[in-house]
Amino acid sequence: MPHKGTEDSKVIHIGFDDTDSIAGRCTTNLAFKIVSKLKNETGITFIDYPLLVRLNPNIPWKTRGNGAVCLRIKTNHSAQIIEFLLKILRSESDLLNGANPGLAIFEGELIPFPLRQFSRRAMNDVVKIEEAEKLAAQLSVQIFKYGQGLGVIGAMASIGSLLEGDHTYEAIAYRKDEFLGSPRKLDKSKVSKVDINTYPLTFNCFDKIHDRVLIAPHGPDPVFCGIRGEDPQTVISSLHKVMPMEKLEGYMVFRTNQGTNMHLQNELSQSEISTHRAGYIRCVVTKRPVIIRGGHVMFEVSDCSNKKYPVAVYEPTGLGNIASKLLEGDNIDIGVGVSMNTPHSTNILNVEYLSILKIAKEIVNINPLCDKCGKRMKSEGKNKGFQCKICGDKRDSKISVTNPRDIQLGMFFPYSKAHRHLTKPLHRFGMEKNYPHVPNIIKALHSEWFKRF
Ligand SMILES: [Zn+2]
Incomplete structure (x- = not known):
């Protein structure tokens, strides 16, 4: 894009969601395309990994995983970037197949508290589009919607989600267009090996009990596979170890709330x-x-x-x-x-x-034992007590015993x-970590977090 302005450098937060449909395409892949373009521009610094924020999994009108994406950048030509985003969202969303994309853009170092609260609610509650729109107006968040625009909810929620508490990473690899729809050929033994060798730093790679590969979807979408884990280094190196014969478009590392039970x-x-x-x-x-x-x-x-x-x-x-x-x-x-x-x-x-x-x-009432013979007594009929059939001894009532x-x-x-995307694997308990958000301080990202082959 042309570098027109003499704007001051500012932080912008870009959220989008619902660009996909059941038929294909994928919000994370759109993020990959957007980043691919922005990385080639001068004067843009990514101040966090792209966030993949999984929202309330119980919403029935979601597409596949109910995941929204947020990009946080520092730039001195935000106007052109917004222009580019609007164009790509329109052209790359699966509008014909029922996608309802939404885009939200917020400028500023600090994420306002009400936006963070909104995001919390979107994790475990049903949030209405009107609430998202009202909040956007109050906080001067620019929003754009297509179709029914339901994606505005996730777009806003992803911006409001700083993932300052527990979080994980996923390196997602994307297919080239010519391979879309064909079966994904992954070497099961390589995946199983990565699973064993990286434990406990990756999760949901391989299901040993059912002998199943868990890193690849099965549908027509452009995701080839995704490796989930605790840090960028591990997910990137693991991804390289399971690379298929098929030529891929590239990969990108997301910071996510997957595997954190954030919704619970x-x-x-x-x-x-x-x-x-x-x-x-x-x-x-x-x-x-x-x-x-x-x-x-x-x-x-x-x-x-x-x-x-x-x-x-x-x-x-x-x-x-x-x-x-x-x-x-x-x-x-x-x-x-x-x-x-x-x-x-x-x-x-x-x-x-x-x-x-x-x-x-568990307390159960049973017939008493005879003290002399050690045999269980027999009932003499309702309210008539119990009697030993050997020695004739009697008792009035049943006895209570505790069953193990x-x-x-x-x-x-x-x-x-x-597992759902948000389900926290057993071994992650005790591995929770933080990612404090400090305005004006830009954390270095892993140098290989984005790659186009
Ligand atoms: Zn007896």
């Missing part, structure tokens, strides 16, 4: 348990589990307000076995997505993780094949 950080109180929300609930089991067809486990809990909720543990999570051993009175924490249980018009809690905090005693429980305290997590 807030405790849902009674008034917040509404459809499509996410969070965790501390509760007591009030109806013991039943296993239904398909191996899903259903039970009931109540929270501190004594309101009762049905709970579902779906078979693919692998949590059914432990959930089926719960009993009335057990205290648990569950990370949940709330959905509508349509036939009953009630909300149902779908479990994403299960933490057993306190195990209730085949269950332990602890946290239980889904299989990695059932």
Whole structure:
């Protein structure tokens, strides 16, 4: 783009979302194309990695992963950049297939607090487009929308998300146009090796239990594969180790909230348990589990307000076995997505993780033993007591005994094949890290964070 201005250097934050559709294309790939162009310009400094921010996974009108992208740059020709962004968003979004792209641009060093709050809500609640627009007007965020413009919500939320707390990285490699739609040929043994050799610095590369490669999607989209991990160096070097024969377009490293359980950080109180929300609930089991067809486990809990909720543990999570051993009175924490249980018009809690905090005693009443003979006494009929059939000794009532429980305290997590983008893998507990945002201080990015082959 022509370098017209004598503008002062300023920080601009660029958020976009919903540029893809079920049929293909992908918001992260658009980010790759935009960065590809901006990296060639002079006078542009990236002040953070491109952010890939996964929002509330329970929103049904999302496309695939509900991921929005934010780019933060310092530049002295923002006007031309905005012009370029508008053009590429229009031409590269999958508008014909139902994409509803939104673009948000904010200028300034500091992200206003209300925008950060908005972003927090977009992680676990349903946010309306009107709210995004109203906030944009209040904070002088420039927004642009196409189609129904739903992408404006994610675009705003991605800007407001500084990912100052726990975060991870993903190196995403993109296919050349001529290969789109053809099967991805990845060497399973290389992926498995990377998975083993980089543990615990990568996650969700390979599912050992089901012998499955987890780094590649299967659809027509331009992502060839993505390696998720704790730092840019590890994801880049791991990506190089699984490079396919197929010529790729390039790759880019995103900083993300994937694998952080960010959507489950807030405790849902009674008034917040509404459809499509996410969070965790501390509760007591009030109806013991039943296993239904398909191996899903259903039970009931109540929270501190004594309101009762049905709970579902779906078979693919692998949590059914432990959930089926719960009993009335057990205290648990569950990370949940709330959905509508349509036939009953009630909300149902779908479990994403299960933490057993306190195990209730299982007390059962059984016939007494005879002191002399050691034999179990027989009932003489209702309210008639019990008698030993050998010596004739009598007792009035049953005795209570405590049954041993085949269950332990602890946290239980889904299989990695059932992981959502935001699901925190077990081994990441204790590996949380920070990325403090300090205005006017630009952190150095890894020199290989972006590559075009
Ligand atoms: Zn006896």
